[in-house]
């Protein structure tokens with residue numbers, strides 16, 4: 001083997017890679033926020049009195065969980081414009097990540113809501129609170145706390161899935177790495193470097209999640 | 223003791239109430255009136271329908287027959303009647319059901335603020351009053367898990383009182399407690415009774431029944447078998463099932 005490692009090309013383009021890391025983190029945070037909103041609203045809709053609404057949520061979750069993310073993002077990016085809806089790659093990426101993460105979040109949060117003891121709801125009802133108030137003030141926080149480990153590992157997954165967004169040329173770490181590789185032919189150095197960068201980004205996310213948990217779920221339980 | 227005319231008005235009235243869980247007939251032709259200020263102790267074997275009965279009063283359970291009227295409002299499926307009744311009736315559960323993510327103070331202010339729309343300051347003032355009354359004001363900033371069982375149940379009583387209900391329903395409030403904590407909760411309930419609160423208590427604490435009950439109601443198999451003032455109920459029960467039940471209860475206590 002005559003291949004000799006030369007990381008100087010990577011070092012030279014480190015500023016580009018670091019900016020791309022920020023883009024990946026931005027896409028991830030935006031995707032997670034959308035996924036969280038979809039997750040919570042989806043659970044509310046899933047518990048609705050209206051069968052049609054419940055059915056729509058079930059259909060959405062099944063659709064997303066049983067099709068590849070790559071096909072989902074292609075559908076939004078290439079198929080929707082034919083119906084007149086044209087979105088730029090970044091917006092497409094956020095929507096695709098949010099919808100995908102949201103479907104999983106619905107199932108995860110629903111598990112947490114189902115695990116809330118019935119007595120909590122009954123105490124709320126006996127005090128005169130309405131269903132929506134009970135969900136918002138009594139159920140939601142303990143439910144999120146229960147499923148927080150599953151939800152956050154799903155969100156680490158979402159962070160790593162941002163790399164698939166390179167397929168629609170969204171600006172993020174993997175697409176920038178591909179460009180540098182095409183310019184320099186230094187495949188090993190480039191992909192080795194971004195592997196490390198993804199590891200760092202994942203760790204950073206887990207740090208953020210731990211911090212959020214520290215401040216939001218700081219009440220003691222038996 | 224002379225009673226005013228107002229004291230004779232039934233605050234809670236159940237007329238011919240029937241309740242099914244699917245095919246299971248859980249309450250059969252229940253007739254019960256509770257006047258303002260009256261204290262009722264409801265007892266009977268496990269599975270006889272005591273919880274079901276009091277849970278029908280605030281519509282945690284639906285009934286299929288008869289009428290339930292609370293302070294002039296007859297319960298129906300309309301959310302207006304349900305809201306009206308729940309505003310007048312507080313409930314205390316066997317398992318406390320405090321909200322674990324809220325402090326004792328927040329447990330007490332949630333419903334007054336969200337249901338009655340009172341300000342935070344006003345809700346907190348009310349909460350301090352009732353936490354003082356159940357003697358746990360010093361625990362107001364703690365979370366439920368940091369309190370003993372007896373303190374948690376007293377907090378739950380204060381939480382219900384913060385809605386300033388006209389009547390209180392207790393579903394075996396001391397059954398989940400360690401024996402040494404039963405007394406502090408019973409003492410709180412006795413204090414409440416002395417202050418004139420209308421109460422329906424499901425409990426097997428016969429000492430409490432003798433001390434505060436105006437009437438003891440005995441249920442078995444979804445029916446009210448007999449009722450009477452504690453003196454006659456305990457000394458001269460009319461039905462064999464009541465005698466058997468009292469024998470078992472006294473053997474355990």
Ligand SMILES: Nc1ncnc2c1ncn2[C@@H]1O[C@H](COP(=O)(O)OP(=O)(O)O)[C@@H](O)[C@H]1O
Pocket residue numbers: 243246248266267268269270271272273274275
């Ligand atoms: N949600 C329910 N679904 C079906 N059966 C129930 C339900 N709740 C109570 N029951 C039944 O109704 C009967 C009365 O229950 P309950 O009112 O809890 O009795 P008690 O409080 O006197 O022990 C029991 O046989 C119980 O199994």
Ligand SMILES: [Mg+2]
Pocket residue numbers: 272273274393394
């Ligand atoms: Mg019971």
